[in-house]
Amino acid sequence: MTNINRRDFLKLIGAGSVGTGAGVLYGEVTKQTVELLIPQVIPPEDYSPGIATWYNTTCGQCSAGCGISVRTREGRAKKIEGNPVHPVNQGRLCSMGQAGLNALYNPDRIRRPLKRNAPGGSFTPISWDEALTTLGRRLGNLKIQGKGNQVTLLSDGVRGHLDKLFATFMQELGSDNYLQYDFAFPNALYKANKILFDIDTLPYYDIKNTNYVLSFGADYLGTWLSPVHYSLAYGHLRQGRGKRRGKCVQIEPRMSLTGANADEWIPAKPGTEGLLAMAIANVIISDDHYRGSDIDDWASAVGSYSPSAVSGQTDITESEIKRIANDFIRHRPALAIAGDNIASGTNAVSNILAINALNYLAGNLNKEGGVIFNKKPSLVQSTQQRHASYIDMMGLRDAMSTGQVDTLIVHNTNPVFNLPNSSRFKEALTKVPYKVSLSSFMDETTDLVDLVLPLNTYLESWGDDIPEPGVGFTTATVLQPVVTPIYDTRSSGDIILTLAHQIGGELPVALPWTNMEDYLKAGWKEIYSGQIANSAFNSFDQFWRKALESGVWGENKTCVPDRKNKTKQVQLNNITIAPEFSGDEKDFPFTLLPYISQTFFDGKGANLPWLQELPDPMTSIVYNSWIELNPATAKKLGIKEGDLINVQSKEGSLQAPAFIFPAIRPDVIAIPIGQGHTQYGRYAKNRGVNPINILESIVDDASNALAWSSTRVKISKTGKHIDLVKTSGVTRTLGRQIFDKPGKHS
Amino acid sequence: MSISVGDAISSFKIPILMGVMVIFGFGIGYLINYTFFSDRSPVQPINFSHKIHVTDNNIQCMHCHAYVDKTPSAGVPSVKKCMGCHKAIATDKPEIIKLTEYWDKQEPIPWIKVHDVPDFVYFTHKRHIKAGIECQTCHGPIETMARVTRVSSLKMPWCVDCHTEKQVENGRDCVTCHK
Numbered sequence: 001m002t003n004i005n006r007r008d009f010l011k012l013i014g015a016g017s018v019g020t021g022a023g024v025l026y027g028e029v030t031k032q033t034v035e036l037l038i039p040q041v042i043p044p045e046d047y048s049p050g051i052a053t054w055y056n057t058t059c060g061q062c063s064a065g066c067g068i069s070v071r072t073r074e075g076r077a078k079k080i081e082g083n084p085v086h087p088v089n090q091g092r093l094c095s096m097g098q099a100g101l102n103a104l105y106n107p108d109r110i111r112r113p114l115k116r117n118a119p120g121g122s123f124t125p126i127s128w129d130e131a132l133t134t135l136g137r138r139l140g141n142l143k144i145q146g147k148g149n150q151v152t153l154l155s156d157g158v159r160g161h162l163d164k165l166f167a168t169f170m171q172e173l174g175s176d177n178y179l180q181y182d183f184a185f186p187n188a189l190y191k192a193n194k195i196l197f198d199i200d201t202l203p204y205y206d207i208k209n210t211n212y213v214l215s216f217g218a219d220y221l222g223t224w225l226s227p228v229h230y231s232l233a234y235g236h237l238r239q240g241r242g243k244r245r246g247k248c249v250q251i252e253p254r255m256s257l258t259g260a261n262a263d264e265w266i267p268a269k270p271g272t273e274g275l276l277a278m279a280i281a282n283v284i285i286s287d288d289h290y291r292g293s294d295i296d297d298w299a300s301a302v303g304s305y306s307p308s309a310v311s312g313q314t315d316i317t318e319s320e321i322k323r324i325a326n327d328f329i330r331h332r333p334a335l336a337i338a339g340d341n342i343a344s345g346t347n348a349v350s351n352i353l354a355i356n357a358l359n360y361l362a363g364n365l366n367k368e369g370g371v372i373f374n375k376k377p378s379l380v381q382s383t384q385q386r387h388a389s390y391i392d393m394m395g396l397r398d399a400m401s402t403g404q405v406d407t408l409i410v411h412n413t414n415p416v417f418n419l420p421n422s423s424r425f426k427e428a429l430t431k432v433p434y435k436v437s438l439s440s441f442m443d444e445t446t447d448l449v450d451l452v453l454p455l456n457t458y459l460e461s462w463g464d465d466i467p468e469p470g471v472g473f474t475t476a477t478v479l480q481p482v483v484t485p486i487y488d489t490r491s492s493g494d495i496i497l498t499l500a501h502q503i504g505g506e507l508p509v510a511l512p513w514t515n516m517e518d519y520l521k522a523g524w525k526e527i528y529s530g531q532i533a534n535s536a537f538n539s540f541d542q543f544w545r546k547a548l549e550s551g552v553w554g555e556n557k558t559c560v561p562d563r564k565n566k567t568k569q570v571q572l573n574n575i576t577i578a579p580e581f582s583g584d585e586k587d588f589p590f591t592l593l594p595y596i597s598q599t600f601f602d603g604k605g606a607n608l609p610w611l612q613e614l615p616d617p618m619t620s621i622v623y624n625s626w627i628e629l630n631p632a633t634a635k636k637l638g639i640k641e642g643d644l645i646n647v648q649s650k651e652g653s654l655q656a657p658a659f660i661f662p663a664i665r666p667d668v669i670a671i672p673i674g675q676g677h678t679q680y681g682r683y684a685k686n687r688g689v690n691p692i693n694i695l696e697s698i699v700d701d702a703s704n705a706l707a708w709s710s711t712r713v714k715i716s717k718t719g720k721h722i723d724l725v726k727t728s729g730v731t732r733t734l735g736r737q738i739f740d741k742p743g744k745h746s
Numbered sequence: 747m748s749i750s751v752g753d754a755i756s757s758f759k760i761p762i763l764m765g766v767m768v769i770f771g772f773g774i775g776y777l778i779n780y781t782f783f784s785d786r787s788p789v790q791p792i793n794f795s796h797k798i799h800v801t802d803n804n805i806q807c808m809h810c811h812a813y814v815d816k817t818p819s820a821g822v823p824s825v826k827k828c829m830g831c832h833k834a835i836a837t838d839k840p841e842i843i844k845l846t847e848y849w850d851k852q853e854p855i856p857w858i859k860v861h862d863v864p865d866f867v868y869f870t871h872k873r874h875i876k877a878g879i880e881c882q883t884c885h886g887p888i889e890t891m892a893r894v895t896r897v898s899s900l901k902m903p904w905c906v907d908c909h910t911e912k913q914v915e916n917g918r919d920c921v922t923c924h925k
Binding site: 002010011012013015016017018019020021022023024025026027028031032034035036037038039040041042043048051107 | 763764765767768769770772773774775776777778779780783785788813816817818819821822823824825826827849852853854855856857859863870882918921
């Protein structure tokens, strides 16, 4: 054997050591990362790990009141679907409903009560005890001094027992100032229905069984009243009944999702849709299609609105008006509905009255495929209509700025974002000595208050709801917590009940319950005993369990409407059908059409990342605001897609990139509502623009609602450019012959 | 004339020997790691012994792993379950004192996972128990282990071998485990 000298021996030993070290290291890096197996300290009784439990509850993302089923595993909510047995959505759910999980797990949720240190200062976290004691003492003192009326509660449109609880609380406190405010609440529609049909609730629009939907701006597939229900009905109308395929006509200046799905899209001049309806009524009368005893009244009411007289004002030809009128009559049962931008001008109520009159003249009232009146919901004693109109909000503003409001409690609503700058609401709000906000998120209004009480989301709360618009029979849904609260938050009901006990006096007598669950059960006990005759249950507990299990309770029969289809009288004689606009046509040549976004609703959804990244259905744009312009307008002004445009109204200006949109009138520009938050969490903050800001404070006199489609603007280029993020390519075919040779690509 | 390979490589003898030593050392090193520092048998926060519970005291598996025939996971017992017995039994032992400390603080015990499959594998205990597979088939002689040691690789070939051998219906379909 060869001798190995000392030097070589050391080399070999060294090599061996390096090898061993590498081997150990290799073994180490190929190990799996350590994962922990965390047991529960105390096992829950209501689930097994790995097995999904579904809870039925009610969606709180908009006001339609759909039923949802939430899939939970290990006590965490994982997925939201529609509740199949709920009469409103029948197992379906919209994108906003799906995104409810984003609200629950949102990283920007307020996690504990906050107190403002000094006026204009920052917030400090405090305990619930301290927060409720401070507020309770303040309210108690006001009550003792007989100044209960200086407390104002401004809530979102809550219904059912929470509404009743709020009403009782405020009443016992000695205050009449309990208001509800939602930007998208259809004040004008309620008012018009009240005038024409003398009903307080919305009727059921039976799109499912109708033959012809004449929709004036109502985006019933996107945002109007109860879009999931109407989308289902639309599907049935189109394909669900064999050969009798219903026809849809959409009259609106900017094509909505519903317009895109309609057979005809007719862009009448903004605000003149009521005139168009009058002309259609005129044709119905003059062509002898209406035979009622009050025909003479109607004839005189609509006599001056002949198609030839109206055609010039509406931009629709005489023959077109006659054709629509004849179609409407021939396809009975037909349905004329009005909503969204058509129902938010200065002549909103007049417009809706004229459009509703078509249903009357064609005999579509209270029959299948027409307008069916809902019974007043008898389940929960609804106190009164509390939705604040714009004028009511201005009343509140004046009360606040003149010192008549000592304590303002805001619940889940965001008037600072949803009222125009010209309302001066924000300035008045800051003058209130003590402001409290009950909210899950730090929105623009909550950012201004002195005390923040963080709320559970609807997935963590008890409550109930009565869908509005109703579905033709009496029904109610229960809202039950599907998960235990994730943070140190409480539900509105629990907060109010705790406050009642804190304040003392008569309040604990009127509201003896200590939590919302007990209050709710007590209320439903009344429902149970009222229905005991036709009930299949032995006890209330059995009934309550069943209601929680199915998530919805309703009468097992369609209601017989409690009134016949009569109108009080012809109400079309002295209506102001001509629209008014802020700003004259010469200086401000374009009508600004802010529209309710299908993803963000009135701005509430902007903090949910799933909705931020959901492309708008008409433009496919994500993450930003945009201004829709007709190609002809854009060409005339030399504007290209993405050019930053300055939009100037009498009240202010905003800047957003242009989007060339062929389906909009050349004299109209449209901006979606929902973006442009200055607060409201990381996903919403400083993104896009809020068109509500630049609206002028003009109202529809009949309903006192803000006329948010009645502001004129002028536009100019800024010279800057922003690339719009969108999923679609170009809107033109670029010679690809996609449309003219259909056989080639099929 | 003969050609000597030995002569030809003799000048590279030392580098070659060094290479052999590296490979040899690598093997030794890996083996040391595998034998003495293996993740198949991690040291747990509480030195829990299956031997004491199962062999010595004859407690059935499903007394603690109650979900094994009902759900995908066998269910690691809750701290409350442990305390159900150990409020009274062996309360003076150091490991039980540790357990009591967790219970007093109402904190879970951070057990280290010994058996784990990646998230893209759908594995369910329920199905295997229903098919009559013994715990020991995968977990080895767990009733004798003072500290749990993984004896199976839990890699895909190991799964598929067993599915093939037992002729499991759809046992070789991708979607059976990769949903």
